Amino acid sequence: MTLYLTNTITRTKEPFVPANPDHVTMYVCGPTVYNFAHIGNARPAVVFDVLYRLLRRRFARVVYARNFTDVDDKINTAAKEVDQPISAITERYIAAYHADMAALGVLTPDLEPRVTEHVPEIIDMVERLIAGGHAYAVEGHVLFHVPTFSAYGALSGRNRDEMIAGARVEVAPYKRDPADFILWKPSTPDLPGWESPWGRGRPGWHIECSAMIERCLGTTLDIHGGGQDLVFPHHENEIAQGTCAHDGELYCRYWVHNGFITVEGRKMSKSLGNVLLVRDLLKEAPGEAIRFALLGAHYRQPLDWSAEGLAQAKRGLDRLYGTLRDLGDAPDVACPPGLLDAFEAALEDDLNFPGAIAELFRMAKAARQATAQADRTAYKAALRGAGHLLGLLQQDPAAWFGQPSGADEATAEIQRLVDARQAARSARDYATADRIRDQLVAVGVVVEDRAEGPVWRRAG
Template sequence: MQLHNTLSGRKEEFVPLDPSRITMYVCGPTVYSYAHIGNARPVVVFDVLARVLRRRYPKVVYVRNITDIDDKINAAAKKEGVDIRVITDRYAAIYHDDMAALGALPPDFTPRVTEHLPQIIDMISRLIASGHAYVADGHVLFHTLSFPAYGALSKRDEQSLMAGARIEVAPYKKHAGDFVLWKPSAADQPGWDSPWGRGRPGWHIECSAMAEALLGETIDIHGGGHDLIFPHHENEIAQSTCAHGGKTFARYWLHNGFLNIDSQKMSKSVGNVLLVHELLKSMPGEVIRLVLLTAHYRQPLDWNDEVVAEARKKLDRLYGALRELEDVEAAPGVTAPEAFVAALEDDINTPMALAELFELARAANKAVDPAEKARIKAQMLDAGLLLGLLQQAPSAWFAQAPAAAGAPSADEIEALLAQRTAARQNKQWAESDRIRDELKARGVLVEDSKDGQRWRYA
């Protein structure tokens, strides 16, 4: 199995620290609002990786955190006049539901920062004791000059590190690049007791402490979006390595590319932020998932109406092939083709894997021999399982609510098709054609086959 390691800048063979226990940590959401489609990309990508790893190894421990201490959360709670837990519980629940709708399996652990304050305080204390952190003006800061390898992940020199850090200029810092591990809380802000006074942790130390608590000092895989490489993941490496006496923190660093909207960067100022919660009202989660898998995870992905429509058509083709095999029992013990698995084990190459899946669909449409049909059906379903696709009955897929406004419901369609069947039985061909054309005009395609009428939303 090959994975592209951001730290080395090249694709490497994946050799786990302990083959009996694979460990993976992926940075999760800050729960102050709805997740946007860019937040969903790492969820889907690393869900596929977890599925592939579980197929190869006996135990995979996958952790994706919830950040529930943050200034944006504080602002949202203050605006509503509620405790921060009201905000975080609400949006964490919505996030989990939305990601499940995209076919993402729940990680083994979803730790919250508020549940790990003792571990965070302990790690900060160790960094102070070892000379890698210091207390200044009510803050605790990590001293970046104490870690010579700082900048290795992001490949930035000292000048670039300073330019990109967006660091508040503070007279109490020993070095401009030093970052906050603990900061004081005002009386009207959420805070927790610590040896350095009432306050709250900095963002970076949270993930280091939760990863250590659940996975150990050295983990196999750390993942997240490309935007987290600096400063978040760079800072995680620094503080974790120093807190663990120089031990490697994460052995493989994986980062997914940016997601753009109609070739533009997604931003509130442009007004093109797409929320998963809203998208799910107009399209099936499986369509969103397929769009997110169409490009290689390390490459930028452009979200637009065309790729969404194309994803719908692709799923129609796949489910259409399975519908032709609906009366066929999948061959027992048959798994996804070797070429399909090899594609996913080649740095999660989902475009190549999808190409193999569509080859199976083409073979299914041509197959005549019952044994071949049974084999292909088993291969398609198992391949779909690894990608998190094709996990519903074809009839359920084709009966899903349409995206087009004014399109008839499944019940209305079935009623019209019953009328069309009666017309055909009475040789009322003009009436039969009229009903078919009416449905087409309303966004429903009717196909006549040897097994009767079939329909799908256009």
């Protein structure tokens, strides 16, 4: 079978052929860490986690990087409001993001670069763009000169007027062209900044990802992912500066973007008061149910989030886990060849989540109808194997049904401790993680660390 992905830049579904089948690279734009993750942040994390799992099944080596933007005007504002350095804000929300994504069964990427750790690489790339005639310094700023890149607009398909309007470009007298965008900007004494050839300042948003990609994954990516909202201007600008910094070398082979999330049919926004935080949803339903709901639509299509949709996802998982519970007497074996072919074909057809989930339920129905022990054993293995690729069905059924769907105060506190322990482990603070585990054991809670994230149950 061949993996097909819809490539945004060609607007076609293409067979995925990496430049080097022995070393596949993927980069996904991660969060700007100034607040807790909302359900819109969770969708790309889950979508590209499934793609990561699928790639690892097919290729010997896959290197997946997802960044943290840890210097940004929103972070600066949040730090000023509490009179703390930006690191205090970003560390808090990076730990919270790790905990929330672990609760959704999202695997930790191979690399998690941070902007603040790559400022020298950013400065170096800006200097190369200036030297190549693609950028210019003026009044402490450095800007990319868009007319020097003739292919600008190929990703978004916008014309020049649309791009200028869509970018909400700053009208500034020092710009040579209205579409030019910031690579470096000056910092006042009260703002974070680094010394550079153009004075003390900080990087622009777009250059950050290009520099981190070059440092972590090389000059040409196989896959670049992110939300549809990043196509323009962020990814369009990445292509321009990344291509020009590498003397015209291809920046990325496949661009993959997931669709937006709406809430009960409306755009999610602070003004409407409908921004749903992952950590709040985890008080209503298990993380696996939230993940299952996020997989309910094709990744490229909009997904409308609703309380009923989440409840339906929970009921669907109850059915699947009920099937596994009924197969409890069947031994655990490797999945027989061929049994997952239809399921994998759906996933490999541009990550067709609805099609793959339909196959999952078809196998569950066949398992319930099977009477021969060999068939029951085979379907049990198939359900576990399919579940692994989707990041589902990896718990013991008894543990699944032992988890309350809502959270009373005691349950919420247990979940908070489990999340805090996972965040400590992600930060390699094992002393804190062990201390929290002891706290959990003391109140009769057992935590199992699994590839898809921690699972807890009450002992006894």
